[in-house]
Amino acid sequence: xxxxxxxxxxxxxxxxxxxxxxxxxxxxxxxxxxxxxxxxxxxxxxxxxxxxxxxxxxxxxxxxxxxxxxxxxxxxxxxxxxxxxxxxxxxxxxxxxxxxxxxxxxxxxxxxxxxxxxxxxxxxxxxxxxxxxxxxxxxxxxxxxxxxxxxxxxxxxxxxxxxxxxxxxxxxxxxxxxxxxxxxxxxxxxxxxxxxxxxxxxxxxxxxxxxxxxxxxxxxxxxxxxxxxxxxxxxxxxxxxxxxxxxxxxxxxxxxxxxxxxxxxxxxxxxxxxxxxxxxxxxxxxxxxxxxxxxxxxxxxxxxxxxxxxxxxxxxxxxxxxxxxxxxxxxxxxxxxxxxxxxxxxxxxxxxxxxxxxxx
Amino acid sequence: xxxxxxxxxxxxxxxxxxxxxxxxxxxxxxxxxxxxxxxxxxxxxxxxxxxxxxxxxxxxxxxxxxxxxxxxxxxxxxxxxxxxxxxxxxxxxxxxxxxxxxxxxxxxxxxxxxxxxxxxxxxxxxxxxxxxxxxxxxxxxxxxxxxxxxxxxxxxxxxxxxxxxxxxxxxxxxxxxxxxxxxxxxxxxxxxxxxxxxxxxxxxxxxxxxxxxxxxxxxxxxxxxxxxxxxxxxxxxxxxxxxxxxxxxxxxxxxxxxxxxxxxxxxxxxxxxxxxxxxxxxxxxxxxxxxxxxxxxxxxxxxxxxxxxxxxxxxxxxxxxxxxxxxxxxxxxxxxxxxxxxxxxxxxxxxxxxxxxxxxxxxxxxxxxxxxxxxxxxxxxxxxxxxxxxxxxxxxxxxxxxxxxxxxxxxxxxxxxxxxxxxxxxxxxxxxxxxxxxxxxxxxxxxxxxxxxxxxxxxxxxxxxxxxxxxxxxxxxxxxxxxxxxxxxxxxxxxxxxxxxxxxxxxxxxxxxxxxxxxxxxxxxxxxxxxxxxxxxxxxxxxxxxxxxxxxxxxx
Numbered sequence: 001x002x003x004x005x006x007x008x009x010x011x012x013x014x015x016x017x018x019x020x021x022x023x024x025x026x027x028x029x030x031x032x033x034x035x036x037x038x039x040x041x042x043x044x045x046x047x048x049x050x051x052x053x054x055x056x057x058x059x060x061x062x063x064x065x066x067x068x069x070x071x072x073x074x075x076x077x078x079x080x081x082x083x084x085x086x087x088x089x090x091x092x093x094x095x096x097x098x099x100x101x102x103x104x105x106x107x108x109x110x111x112x113x114x115x116x117x118x119x120x121x122x123x124x125x126x127x128x129x130x131x132x133x134x135x136x137x138x139x140x141x142x143x144x145x146x147x148x149x150x151x152x153x154x155x156x157x158x159x160x161x162x163x164x165x166x167x168x169x170x171x172x173x174x175x176x177x178x179x180x181x182x183x184x185x186x187x188x189x190x191x192x193x194x195x196x197x198x199x200x201x202x203x204x205x206x207x208x209x210x211x212x213x214x215x216x217x218x219x220x221x222x223x224x225x226x227x228x229x230x231x232x233x234x235x236x237x238x239x240x241x242x243x244x245x246x247x248x249x250x251x252x253x254x255x256x257x258x259x260x261x262x263x264x265x266x267x268x269x270x271x272x273x274x275x276x277x278x279x280x281x282x283x284x285x286x287x288x289x290x291x292x293x294x295x296x297x298x299x300x301x302x303x304x305x306x307x308x309x310x311x312x313x314x315x316x317x318x319x320x321x322x323x324x325x326x327x328x329x330x331x332x333x334x335x336x337x338x339x340x341x342x343x344x345x346x347x348x349x350x351x352x353x354x355x356x357x358x359x360x
Numbered sequence: 361x362x363x364x365x366x367x368x369x370x371x372x373x374x375x376x377x378x379x380x381x382x383x384x385x386x387x388x389x390x391x392x393x394x395x396x397x398x399x400x401x402x403x404x405x406x407x408x409x410x411x412x413x414x415x416x417x418x419x420x421x422x423x424x425x426x427x428x429x430x431x432x433x434x435x436x437x438x439x440x441x442x443x444x445x446x447x448x449x450x451x452x453x454x455x456x457x458x459x460x461x462x463x464x465x466x467x468x469x470x471x472x473x474x475x476x477x478x479x480x481x482x483x484x485x486x487x488x489x490x491x492x493x494x495x496x497x498x499x500x501x502x503x504x505x506x507x508x509x510x511x512x513x514x515x516x517x518x519x520x521x522x523x524x525x526x527x528x529x530x531x532x533x534x535x536x537x538x539x540x541x542x543x544x545x546x547x548x549x550x551x552x553x554x555x556x557x558x559x560x561x562x563x564x565x566x567x568x569x570x571x572x573x574x575x576x577x578x579x580x581x582x583x584x585x586x587x588x589x590x591x592x593x594x595x596x597x598x599x600x601x602x603x604x605x606x607x608x609x610x611x612x613x614x615x616x617x618x619x620x621x622x623x624x625x626x627x628x629x630x631x632x633x634x635x636x637x638x639x640x641x642x643x644x645x646x647x648x649x650x651x652x653x654x655x656x657x658x659x660x661x662x663x664x665x666x667x668x669x670x671x672x673x674x675x676x677x678x679x680x681x682x683x684x685x686x687x688x689x690x691x692x693x694x695x696x697x698x699x700x701x702x703x704x705x706x707x708x709x710x711x712x713x714x715x716x717x718x719x720x721x722x723x724x725x726x727x728x729x730x731x732x733x734x735x736x737x738x739x740x741x742x743x744x745x746x747x748x749x750x751x752x753x754x755x756x757x758x759x760x761x762x763x764x765x766x767x768x769x770x771x772x773x774x775x776x777x778x779x780x781x782x783x784x785x786x787x788x789x790x791x792x793x794x795x796x797x798x799x800x801x802x803x804x805x806x807x808x809x810x811x812x813x814x815x816x817x818x819x820x821x822x823x824x825x826x827x828x829x830x831x832x833x834x835x836x837x838x839x840x841x842x843x844x845x846x847x848x849x850x851x852x853x854x855x856x857x858x859x860x861x862x863x864x865x866x867x868x869x870x871x872x873x874x875x876x877x878x879x880x881x882x883x884x885x886x887x888x889x890x891x892x893x894x895x896x897x898x899x900x901x902x903x904x905x906x907x908x909x910x911x912x913x914x915x916x
Contacts, residue, residue: 105769107762134769176770227766255763315762317623317794318902322603329607330882330895333902337894341856349754350622350792350905351762 007031008064010043010051012083013197017041023082026065054198058172060085077216078241085171086193092162093191095127096282099218099239101232102136102225107257107315108346108353110225111139113249116356117222118143120275122161123150126282129164129218131210132179132186133231136224141165141182148189163190166214168206170194175202208234215239220281222272223248226260233260245281247272252313297342297356307335308344308354315351408432410498410505413512414491415535416475416483417528419693419733419740420657422535424512426476427488429495434470442475445484445691454486454517455493462521462566464493465500481738482691486516487526490542493517493565494572507572511560512536514551515544521565530554530656542568545579549666553652594635597809601796605632608791608903610813613639614820615832615877617870618726618748618786620711622905623793625758629751632793633707636749637673638810640705641818647703650743654702658695672704674746678713685718686725686744688733693740698725701746711752712778719783722748726786750787752779760792788833788870789903820880832877837869844876849894857901867904874900 008031011022017038025034035042043051055062063070064083071093074080100118102110118128118140128144130137144163151160165186167175171194174180186192195213196206211231215221215238223246226232236246247270251258265271272278300308310316310324322332336352339345345352410429415422438452452473459466473492475483490513497503514532516524525547526532533541534554543551545561552559560578562568570576599606605621609632612619619636621629643651651668662668676685676697683689687696698706708714725731725744732741754760755767756775767775784790824832828843835843846854854871857863863871875896882896883889 105765105767109762225763252763256766257763317792318604319602319792319794320797323601323797323800329604329902330878330899333899334895336902337853337898341853347905348762349760350790351760353762 004031005062005064005067006048006052006055007035007043008067008083009055009062009085009197010048011035011038012064012195013047013051014038014041014043019082019195020079023065023080026082030066031064051197054172055085058087058198060087060171060198062086063090071217074213074216079212080216081195081213083197084193084195085197086191087171087187088189088191088193090191092127092164093217095125095161096284097127097129097164097217097219098278098282099129099214099221099235100136100140101130101214101221101223101235102140103227103230103232103257103260104133104135104137105257106135106139106225107255108348109355110136110249110251110257112355114139114224115143115146117224117272117275117278119147121278122147122163124161124275124279124284125159126161126278126284127164127190128161129166129214131207131214131231131235132165132167132182132192134176134179136232138179138182140224141186144190145182145185164217165190165192166210166217167192167194168196168210169202170196170198170200172198173201207231211235212238215244216242218244220245220247220278222246222278223261223264225249225251225255225257226264227256228259228263230260236260236264245270247278247281249273255314297344300339300342300344304335304339304344307332308339311345311352311354315348315353317350318352321352408499410495410508411476412491412495412498412508413536413539414488414514415512415532416477416485416487417532417657417692418481418738419687419742420531420654420695420699421740422528422531422533423477423479423481424535424537425483425488425491427491427495428474428476429492429499430472430474431467431469431496431499432472436468436470438471438473440473440475442473442477443482444475445482447486448475448483448488451486451489451492451517454489454519455496457519458489458517458521458565459493459496461519462564462569464497464565464569465502467496467500471496484690484692485526485528486524487514487529487532489517490515490523490565490568494568497569503569503572510539511542511572512539513542515542517565523562523564523568527659528657531653533559534653545582548581550652550656550662553667554649594631594638595810596635596639596813597806599628599632599635599807600803601800602628602632602793604903605791605793606807608789609636610639610817611874611877611881611903612636612747612749612789613813614817614881615788615824615873616747617788617833617874617877619750620784620787620790621749621751621793622754622760622790623751624760624795625753627793627795629793630707630709633705633709633749633751634673634675635810636705636707636747637671639813639817640671640747641814641821642669643671643703651703654695654699654743658700660700672701673707674701674704675707675709678708678710680714680718682715682718682721686721686731686733687740687742688735691737693733693735693738693742695742696731698722698731698744698746699742702743704746706746706748708748708750711750712775716778716780720780723782723786748787754792761794785864785866785870787904788874790905791903792905816881820877823880824877832873832880835873835876840869840872840876843890844872844879844892845890846872846897847891847893850875850892850897853894853897853901862906871897871900871904874903 011031062085069090098121100114114136121128122144128140130140141163147160151158163186169175174183211234215235221239223232239246248261248264249272250265251261345354408431412427414425414427416425440449456466494513498505498508516526518524523544525544529547529551530553533551540558540560543561548561562571563579571578623629648667648669674697685696687699729745730741731744755765755772757765757767759765828839875892878896878899879892
């Protein structure tokens with residue numbers, strides 16, 4: 001690796017040298033000059049060698065503010081990160097980019113929306129940016145994974161949108177652990193990046209900082225589901241600071257998981273019902289595309305559709321469903337069994353939810 | 361005194377030591393004891409042995425005990441041998457005080473009492489008091505020896521000589537085979553429940569002696585007004601809404617399927633569970649006797665009629681210890697909550713708050729219907745055939761509803777880890793209960809009453825017993841093939857769930873048993889058509905939701 005890049009990486013690991021101060025230094029001088037300037041505070045030779053070993057071990061690449069390959073979109077950002085560690089290809093950032101964010105405790109409908117929206121966007125060549133957290137973030141990238149899988153050509157020939165993930169911890173500290181496969185997938189077929197040097201733990205204060213980079217990388221942010229407060233709303237604030245369009249998926253007014261998104265819609269943010277809304281907002285012409293919605297599920301019968309209509313909007317228990325439909329238990333159970341095996345509804349610990357927005 | 365001379369000579373022969381010994385005691389006692397000594401008939405020294413029948417308790421079973429009494433030469437004293445427990449050992453003081461209070465003679469000799477049973481186990485309880493006292497009287501020739509052959513004695517003695525009731529009188533009396541039983545007056549009613557022979561009662565030891573001599577009448581049996589068992593106060597008609605949970609309760613009662621209610625606080629889980637016993641049919645005679653025996657052995661209060669006719673409802677608090685739940689503890693091996701719930705309902709509210717060891721201890725009794733307790737000194741088998749109803753919150757915040765619940769997946773997982781998979785698998789019915797809608801709460805029309813449901817439950821239970829000789833939840837796999845064959849559609853539906861890994865092998869059979877009960881409840885007249893169709897299986901599946909959150913809420 002180029003010595004300057006290595007020095008920048010070592011500088012980012014210096015304690016009490018924040019990203020703003022380091023950014024200011026690297027904006028005007030090379031890392032080697034910065035080290036000379038720091039004097040006693042500068043990383044020692046063993047520190048630099050250790051960093052080199054870590055980077056090699058994790059096959060991580062580095063870029064910094066003054067470097068030629070530093071992403072252009074971040075260069076003019078208000079809170080640009082001084083040094084970026086990444087795996088994958090920075091060229092992915094040349095694609096159209098849409099952020100998909102949301103709560104970690106998403107409903108089944110929210111997870112479904114995240115993955116399907118990501119799938120559709122990726123199929124039309126839009127890169128999906130997310131944070132690889134539990135819930136919505138993970139399911140968005142699972143959608144991209146499926147889109148790339150379906151295309152079954154090598155990443156270079158693909159015209160699918162590729163996955164971009166911004167994480168809070170060091171790239172060698174997978175968090176949460178259950179998303180380890182997704183980390184690998186994103187690093188191999190897209191871009192996985194962070195401003196934290198290797199070995200950094202996923203401390204709580206790093207997540208809002210991560211969200212600012214995530215927002216800065218997007219052209220447009222879609223919030224699938226969000227509580228009234230939380231990480232997704234921080235991302236939204238960061239996006240609004242940068243004049244980036246925010247769109248939100250409407251949800252049931254009674255669902256706390258949609259409280260944040262509904263609040264955004266109330267404030268005048270544009271709603272998202274499917275990928276077309278996002279494509280239009282990006283100014284991409286998709287009129288030539290055949291209706292891309294391919295649903296393998298068999299269309300339910302009229303009675304079953306009526307049952308689905310009763311389940312719209314929020315999760316219901318069997319009790320509530322029986323009261324709403326005023327049919328007997330056996331008929332409802334049969335219908336639920338049919339709908340579940342077709343994939344129209346899903347049962348989560350006793351709560352039934354409808355998947356997918358429409359079944360006309 | 362006519363026998364003065366004899367008495368004097370006897371005092372010379374045996375009495376020396378006793379006089380010197382008791383001279384340390386108070387003068388009053390001294391006089392008392394010596395007076396009795398003087399008045400003793402001479403023959404007592406020849407008849408120095410007696411054996412009197414009584415019984416002791418181990419677990420929920422009485423065991424016959426022969427109380428052997430030997431009075432002989434030696435330092436005056438009173439020893440009980442044959443592994444007595446503390447209460448038993450204290451009986452020497454009670455017996456002595458009672459005899460003296462009733463003006464009956466006390467032999468100032470070396471007294472040895474042996475508790476002889478077929479098994480070498482620790483004998484407990486105060487129920488042997490009267491048997492020891494009677495034995496001492498026989499030895500002293502106050503009573504003839506035939507008394508011991510005609511009667512068994514099960515009562516405790518007060519210091520004033522009154523006969524007191526003892527715990528577990530029902531199994532204790534049931535253990536006595538071939539003779540009449542003397543009990544305290546207060547527990548006569550209970551004693552008659554399982555008695556094989558006559559039961560008589562007396563008020564005091566003096567009265568008892570007179571009765572045995574034929575000089576007085578036994579205390580007449582108290583005619584207690586036998587009331588019909590009061591209908592349980594909690595009735596299903598008070599339950600508003602909760603359509604699915606009501607059906608689940610009915611199915612659980614009809615087939616004796618274990619039921620888990622999952623829902624947020626205030627949804628009415630506990631209320632529903634408390635109404636379970638109101639829809640169960642009353643106990644049959646054998647069940648009633650068996651249940652009463654257990655409750656008597658555990659010293660839990662019995663109804664005024666003495667016999668338990670309504671299915672018991674036990675709701676132990678979640679701080680219950682392992683021993684309190686399964687039984688054991690003292691040397692008498694007290695029955696635990698699961699035995700007390702036999703033929704009734706065991707309700708565990710806040711299932712997740714119970715200690716995991718307590719919950720896992722339920723697994724074997726749930727399968728076998730009995731609990732086998734083994735200790736170093738004894739091992740007992742106690743019945744534990746209960747209907748388990750449990751209630752729990754779906755997650756730490758209690759809400760559970762996707763979109764409202766604020767718990768993340770890992771918190772939920774941690775919470776649900778408290779109940780082990782094998783235990784959850786044993787619940788045939790797992791129902792999500794939600795808070796009823798305001799309209800439902802305020803409605804005036806009462807729901808179906810417990811009585812109506814109970815008739816349906818009874819009918820299904822009778823059908824099942826006639827058809828297979830057991831309730832539907834007890835059908836074995838081969839009986840299931842015979843009595844609950846699946847239609848093609850039903851089999852396809854089960855296959856779908858099995859292939860998805862949502863049903864275990866055990867779950868598969870449990871679903872089929874529940875489907876059998878549902879089919880029985882639905883079929884009004886035609887009981888020859890045994891086929892289980894898709895609707896029955898679908899209903900059974902809808903009433904057995906996965907408790908663990910499914911994270912693959914997607915076709916992807």
